[in-house]
Amino acid sequence: MLCGYPPFNGENDKEILEAVKRGKFQFEESDWEHISKEAQDLIKLMLNKDHINRISGEDCLLHPWLTNNIGRIKVSKRKA
Numbered sequence: 408m409l410c411g412y413p414p415f416n417g418e419n420d421k422e423i424l425e426a427v428k429r430g431k432f433q434f435e436e437s438d439w440e441h442i443s444k445e446a447q448d449l450i451k452l453m454l455n456k457d458h459i460n461r462i463s464g465e466d467c468l469l470h471p472w473l474t475n476n477i478g479r480i481k482v483s484k485r486k487a
Contacts, residue, residue: 409446410438414454430456445472 414432417423426432432454434447449472452462467473 409442409450414450430454443472445470445475448472
């Protein structure tokens with residue numbers, strides 16, 4: 408995750424799940440100001456609730472944020 412937590416807000420799990428179902432998300436400026444506009448754009452495209460307008464996996468791979476940063480992206484491996 409780019410800022411350390413998902414962009415869905417709520418006081419508890421139920422409220423967060425409702426926000427997910429409604430497709431209501433927000434980027435808290437103080438936490439997302441260091442995240443590039445291109446990265447934020449890609450996340451918004453991927454979180455589009457309407458599957459017709461949501462970005463495809465293929466288009467994600469062609470998005471400028473990925474194509475411009477592919478060599479700099481570091482993946483953390485979680486230990487089981």
